Amino acid sequence: MVKEEAQKRTEQLRSELEYHNHRYYVLDDPSITDGEYDALMRELTGLEAEYPEFADPNSPTRRVGAAPLDEFQSVPHKVPMLSLQNAMTEEEVRDFDKRVRKLLGTDSVEYVMEVKIDGLAVELVYVNGVFTLGSTRGDGYVGEDVTQNLRTIRAIPMRLTGGGRPVPERLEVRGEVYMGKKEFLDLNGHRELTGEPLFANPRNAASGSIRQLDPKITAGRKLNIFCYAAGQVSGAAFQTHMEFLEALRKWGFRVNPYIKACNTLDELFDRYHYIHRIREEIPYEIDGTVIKVNRTDYQADLGTVSRSPRWAIAFKFEAQEEQTVIEGIEVSVGRTGALTPVAILRPVAVGGVEVSRATLHNEDEIGRKDIRVGDAVIVTRAGDVIPEVVRVIDAGRPGRSFPFRMPPQCPVCGEDVVRPPGEAIRRCVNISCPAQIKGRIEHFASKRAMDIDGLGTKLVEQLVDKGVIRDVSDLYYLDKHALADMERMAERSAQNIIDAIDASKRRPFARFIYGLGIRHVGEHISDLLAERFGDMDTLMAAETEMLLAVPEIGPEAAGSITSFFHDPKNRETLRRILGAGVEPEFRESGGKKLEGLTFVFTGALGSMSRDEARKRVEELGGKTASSVSKKVSYVVTGGEAGSKLDKAGQLGIKTITEQEFLKLLAG
Numbered sequence: 001m002v003k004e005e006a007q008k009r010t011e012q013l014r015s016e017l018e019y020h021n022h023r024y025y026v027l028d029d030p031s032i033t034d035g036e037y038d039a040l041m042r043e044l045t046g047l048e049a050e051y052p053e054f055a056d057p058n059s060p061t062r063r064v065g066a067a068p069l070d071e072f073q074s075v076p077h078k079v080p081m082l083s084l085q086n087a088m089t090e091e092e093v094r095d096f097d098k099r100v101r102k103l104l105g106t107d108s109v110e111y112v113m114e115v116k117i118d119g120l121a122v123e124l125v126y127v128n129g130v131f132t133l134g135s136t137r138g139d140g141y142v143g144e145d146v147t148q149n150l151r152t153i154r155a156i157p158m159r160l161t162g163g164g165r166p167v168p169e170r171l172e173v174r175g176e177v178y179m180g181k182k183e184f185l186d187l188n189g190h191r192e193l194t195g196e197p198l199f200a201n202p203r204n205a206a207s208g209s210i211r212q213l214d215p216k217i218t219a220g221r222k223l224n225i226f227c228y229a230a231g232q233v234s235g236a237a238f239q240t241h242m243e244f245l246e247a248l249r250k251w252g253f254r255v256n257p258y259i260k261a262c263n264t265l266d267e268l269f270d271r272y273h274y275i276h277r278i279r280e281e282i283p284y285e286i287d288g289t290v291i292k293v294n295r296t297d298y299q300a301d302l303g304t305v306s307r308s309p310r311w312a313i314a315f316k317f318e319a320q321e322e323q324t325v326i327e328g329i330e331v332s333v334g335r336t337g338a339l340t341p342v343a344i345l346r347p348v349a350v351g352g353v354e355v356s357r358a359t360l361h362n363e364d365e366i367g368r369k370d371i372r373v374g375d376a377v378i379v380t381r382a383g384d385v386i387p388e389v390v391r392v393i394d395a396g397r398p399g400r401s402f403p404f405r406m407p408p409q410c411p412v413c414g415e416d417v418v419r420p421p422g423e424a425i426r427r428c429v430n431i432s433c434p435a436q437i438k439g440r441i442e443h444f445a446s447k448r449a450m451d452i453d454g455l456g457t458k459l460v461e462q463l464v465d466k467g468v469i470r471d472v473s474d475l476y477y478l479d480k481h482a483l484a485d486m487e488r489m490a491e492r493s494a495q496n497i498i499d500a501i502d503a504s505k506r507r508p509f510a511r512f513i514y515g516l517g518i519r520h521v522g523e524h525i526s527d528l529l530a531e532r533f534g535d536m537d538t539l540m541a542a543e544t545e546m547l548l549a550v551p552e553i554g555p556e557a558a559g560s561i562t563s564f565f566h567d568p569k570n571r572e573t574l575r576r577i578l579g580a581g582v583e584p585e586f587r588e589s590g591g592k593k594l595e596g597l598t599f600v601f602t603g604a605l606g607s608m609s610r611d612e613a614r615k616r617v618e619e620l621g622g623k624t625a626s627s628v629s630k631k632v633s634y635v636v637t638g639g640e641a642g643s644k645l646d647k648a649g650q651l652g653i654k655t656i657t658e659q660e661f662l663k664l665l666a667g
């Protein structure tokens with residue numbers, strides 16, 4: 001290829017890849033497969049290696065992280081990054097509205113209500129549509145240059161597309177970088193395994209990840225962004241905040257879907273309560289809503305006072321923190337033998353959910369927070385989900401209390417416990433420990449693995465304690481009468497469980513791999529393995545190099561996979577499972593329930609990402625499309641359904657709610 005051609009192709013690949021990034025990460029609506037995307041990326045990487053003179057820091061290949069820095073440079077903000085005044089009650093919002101109307105000398109003001117995302121504010125600067133600088137808020141006047149780290153967030157566009165609206169010469173956009181609840185729990189789960197200190201909440205995780213001198217670490221953290229405000233903008237003007245948000249969308253920014261114009265206080269309050277109700281379903285943490293005056297000329301008239309705008313206010317939710325007492329500390333043993341201390345709490349309602357236990361993660365965490373039995377503590381629900389002890393209230397400590405010590409022996413089987421150097425976790429070394437056996441079976445039977453309905457914790461516990469089963473393979477040789485002998489188990493339910501075990505003989509291969517509970521092999525890696533190796537024999541025979549050749553599988557996972565399949569005990573278990581007629585099916589699922597059906601999604605789903613929904617549909621033999629046409633069977637309407645709904649109405653396509661969709665999946 002001659003040089004000019006190569007340069008042209010490089011440019012073309014860069015804009016194509018950016019376009020697909022936008023479809024995938026911003027619109028959640030990819031139009032090519034991962035394989036096709038990877039092929040384009042490989043071609044670009046090849047060209048950039050061959051022609052280093054075409055280098056561009058904004059190239060899609062650079063999203064994996066540049067070289068580490070020694071320190072961050074300071075960045076003054078041209079327009080200060082203000083904070084918001086808080087309102088905790090409707091009364092305070094009424095006062096705000098009164099003030100606004102009085103200062104503007106008008107009776108009616110239109111507001112916009114958004115969600116208040118719990119992350120960290122950043123500023124992104126674009127010159128002639130090219131991303132040139134990204135910074136943290138800092139003290140509002142001067143922040144830190146975190147450009148390299150922000151490049152790793154795929155939802156941040158590196159070049160702005162016109163999208164029907166000219167791109168301003170200089171555009172400063174502000175937004176919130178955050179970590180989703182699931183990503184936060186996964187990250188902490190991983191850190192727990194590797195003995196690294198845990199993040200207290202998604203906000204700290206996001207902020208710790210952005211303030212990393214090594215961008216490769218940031219790249220691995222699965223951060224995301226919503227953009228919601230402007231800094232300095234030259235060469236464009238907006239009459240309203242809504243219009244500005246629409247322009248952001250057109251230019252390729254990710255804008256939150258929960259945005260609503262409200263004309264009265266009642267509308268604002270209704271919306272606030274609605275957002276509060278669906279809070280748990282939103283896949284990232286929010287700590288309230290933000291109310292903004294819609295008209296930009298009004299915003300300018302109102303101005304700012306003591307570092308906050310007079311045209312906006314945060315209407316916050318009550319903190320999900322409560323005080324209670326640690327009544328005891330139990331140590332539980334998981335399927336990998338990990339000993340986890342669990343606080344037994346005097347029951348207390350946190351954000352409407354009763355909490356009586358909270359994980360304490362490991363002994364280092366307990367030591368760091370100095371948590372002792374009898375202490376008065378503050379508990380919260382981190383990531384809105386998992387109860388967590390935030391801190392001890394010192395003043396409440398009784399005179400005689402002792403620091404907690406982890407037991408030197410496994411509390412379940414009495415074997416020795418080891419703490420490998422550099423790890424924070426103690427493990428029971430006995431792989432025949434009943435707690436480990438139970439954990440492995442429960443994991444194998446769980447919804448996301450073999451999905452054996454009715455085989456829950458209590459039943460597994462009895463079956464193992466009574467010696468009826470010793471490992472997962474025994475499930476497939478289980479006798480109905482032995483099962484019916486268990487407590488609270490009638491003939492009928494025993495049969496149901498036998499049927500459920502039978503039905504699990506045909507699950508997608510990826511779920512089967514995941515169910516084996518191989519260390520470092522989660523759902524995603526299981527998907528990759530199923531796709532790459534196709535069947536059990538090929539996977540079992542795969543050597544380390546072949547595993548390492550799969551993108552995203554690193555040495556840790558590869559080593560753990562080969563040693564799992566080389567272990568004679570595991571081989572015997574697998575032989576018995578397959579011998580009982582278990583036939584994991586590649587990419588298929590029981591019954592192909594959705595065969596012949598095509599789904600389109602509109603609006604944000606509460607219970608899963610759109611990507612996940614798409615995957616579930618495909619697993620069940622169905623198809624998905626990105627736009628509504630006559631071929632579509634159902635339009636699934638999420639929280640803030642968009643224009644696809646009108647189209648569905650015109651074409652007479654059936655629309656279903658998220659609940660109805662979930663029912664279809666469950667069949």
Ligand code: IVH
Nearest residue numbers: 082083084114115116117120121228290309
């Ligand atoms: S607007 C001048 N909108 O809340 C107003 N802020 O306490 C600029 N935040 O520093 C901010 N979600 O980090 C705005 N939808 C939203 C927001 C939001 C979260 C954060 C932001 C800001 C802080 C203000």
